[in-house]
Amino acid sequence: MIRLTTMIISVSNVIDTHCPASRRIRRNDPIDQGQTMIIGLDVGGTHTDVVLVGENGLERRIKVPTDTSALFDAVFSGLEHITRDIDISQISHAVLSTTLTTNAIVQDKLPAVGMIVTSGPGIDPENFRTCEHYYRVAGAMDHSGREILKPDEKAVEDAASRMRDSGIEYVGVVGKFSIRNPAHEKRIREIISPMFEKVFLGHNVSGNFSFPRRITTAFLNASVYPLHKRFFEAVRQSLDKKGIQIPIYILKADGGTMDFETSIDFPGQSILSGPAASVMGSIGFAADDEETIVLDIGGTTTDMAVLINGVPVLAPYGIEIAEHKTLIRALHSYSVGLGGDSTVRVEHGHLFIGPDRTGPAMAYDGPEPTPTDALFVLGKAQNGDREKAEKGIEAIAQLLGVSTAEAARRIFDQTCREILDSARQMVSLINSRPVYTVREALHGHQIKPTRLLVLGGPAPMFAENFTAVSDYQVSVVPHWDVANAVGTALSRTTCEVTLFADTYKLEASAPEEMFIQALKPGFTMADATEMATELLEKKALREGASSGDLVTDVTEALEFNMVRDFRMIGKNIRIKVQVRPGLIGQYEKIIAQIKKQSRNGDHPC
């Protein structure tokens, strides 16, 4: 369950970090010609980071406090500032990871939308109601896509009229088993689309099972559509006005990019990209032949992920946000309530860290002692009010009956140990995911990570402790405090296609891609793989990938003899293919440069 950090609302100017004020001058010399650069922008809970990366590594970096009431402005000024005095023609594209749609969902600031669902036997769909304007109409498909009951078109029309009269403009239509046969969803859209601005169909927002999750996913897509569209138009307009005409992409929760324009039809893909940004930011620094745990230590939470040979592990179903469980593809992210600003308290003589955060560290005028304050006492943190930190830790020390220094040591140690315990728990959860074939049950891969990659504000201090108390090989991601933005910049397109083929019906379909095709007899798994991969490549290009940059995997391939009356009548083939999440082709050069810069202590402005 992803828990989101609280947002700090504050208005402030753009600050260049790491640059003393005197160097905040305009550069008169433009950057050298002939170098391709990419902008990465990541909106975090507290700060928005913008970076410009290129063949020289990290060219420029900016950190701005996030003002949630004016996210649009933060994004423009970030983009504007990062491109100031740069030759725009040198910029390849920009990738944006924002919390715009995420915040709207978490804060429940969504417009009213409508839903029409058809279900059939099973759990009553009333249990999956997402909103007031949620209408169940008769109609049903079975698990193999056979029609059990035709949709009640009169009821559909009634529902649509009532929604329209209530001012609804966006509607989600979801049928159970629509991914096996989308005919009902399509028919319903046919009836209602003249009455609404946009209709989202279940089988288009995801090709995966789970009717309740598909309902939620269609609902969220409809709900965030107007916001995401306005954002897109506003960004485009502002950039056009400033003459900054570069292609824009968004970062998705699965660590992949999608062309901004295409994302208008799939606005749900813009949700919860934050955790993915930090994972992508660490890939370049992970070994491609090892299993690595990535730890992003934030203020309120530490977000964890796993890289296997440099490839991030995916979540089994999809994003979970607020009370919504979805099918929006996401990287596996395991969040624990332990961070730099977690509240430290003593109860019954025992020390407790988090899971809550009541404010920043006392060293920064916060109300309660935190692990950051412990770091101040231990002399590992600077640029804050050490006295205030000491006072806070002293109070804890008294309750424990130890010296202030000892209390600080214990707080920091416990925080680190608990983070490592959670990491081990995450690995254990991944290894106990159910499997459904004999081969996987007996010979399935169990992950045994040997490396830790740490990023986030206090990364170096924590990394030091992790090395001391565990067997992991620990390293810190260079420029760990803007690694998210770097990861955002360097991500490439990723997507997946699910193909069903029935050699008895002689039909193949990939409902999410709106693809149905008749088959010739003798269709095999190899044919299905080819067909699915072709669809995948087309999809990736549509979403803005460059054709040279596609690494594809078959993530699931199942083939079943279909037998009726003791005779084999055909094969039921299911195949899932993906463009593997990862970094763009040129990333190695850029990452190498960043590593060099980091070793040389270079701090670009």
Added chain:
Amino acid sequence: MLKAKTHTGLVFFPAYDWAISATHPEREERLLYTQDQISEEGLLDVEGIDEFKAGVVDIKDVQRVHFCVPDARSVMTESHFISAGGAKTIGKAKMDGLVDRGFALVRPPGHHAMRVVHGGRGFCNVNNEAIMIEYLRQAYGVDRVAIIDTDCHHGDGTQDIYWHDPDTLFISMHQDGRTLFPGTGFNNETGGPTAAGTTLNIPLPPYTSEEGFLTVLEKAVLPILQEFKPDLIVNSAGQDNHFTDPLTNMNFSAKGYADLTARLKPDIAVLEGGYSIESALPYVNVGLILAMAGMDYSHVVEPEYSAERLRQGPSITATIEKTCQQVIDTWNDRQNIRIRMQENVIYAERHNTVFYDTDGFYESQHETLQVCRECSGVLKIDSSVERKMRVLAVHIPRKACENCRKTGYQWFEKTDMGPYDMILLQDRPEDQYRVRKK
């Protein structure tokens, strides 16, 4: 968010890469649409329904229950280790308190696997429920267990394993053996001399529908369970009694099975048979899981369901009432039956012929039970398959008295190897399993 009233565990192992043969009912495809239905319902997202990865059983887990000839690996494939492992996993989850109830939706099935195993029969090789139960007895000290076998076929394997065990109540309700494999499971099969009455069979006429099954439950099963007071209730939940099943002739339904589950309240259910893989299994299993979890299952209706068409006739109802009464009478009379069977008997003998339909051969068994007043009695089985192997299998029961233990070891150590290829020993009290080879 949907919440389960009872914390329910699920182990799902469809063995998508294993089959008896490409077109056999027990093939890769069998649970495919069931998984599709369960996934589409979003059952695993329900708070209080947890899925566990199927574990794998040890050889010892198998030896604790079966005498495998010549050994476990010869009569099992990898899939059997995992299928039984799935039942073991759910049993452990229940006993560890991770869940309150659990369902092992696994294949291949097991209730036709008997104490001595020479190969596969009735699509079964080893008995998943027995392996789980004996493991739980060994590891958690579980004592009294009731196995309610609602599969359409008589659970002859389970019956055989627990024939002489008074601490295990085995009740099987099934389509009458005169009309269906394995051809057994009649009223007069009530257990050995030291356990009579804890094996009870309820043969049902073809075309029995929901009403019939639920009558048996209410009139016979539940009252007997109340008196037996088991530590655990295990349901062998075979679903081949469905009105669409291609191999049988009963008229049960998804809602009926859910009702049965809701009333029986099994601690653990284990899938057995069921071969109507599109029209029955997806719906029955969703209904069963919802019922176990204490959730509403009233909307689980098969597209082909029609209450009127499935209703059973009055003669079926009458037959079932009579059969229920016979079962109750047997149960009430069990002590007397035991006394009568034990009178003046030191060694009780039985002859059995077991047909292995999957592998196509007959096994001949001669069983000798030492009738004991202190415990259920040590027993030995002389088992042979023509032109294959002949073995002597000695079973020292879990609560064996000292005398029976001594006798068991004498039989094992002192019997002349002569005619036997192997002599095997199950020492349940010490959890030791040994073999003497020629």
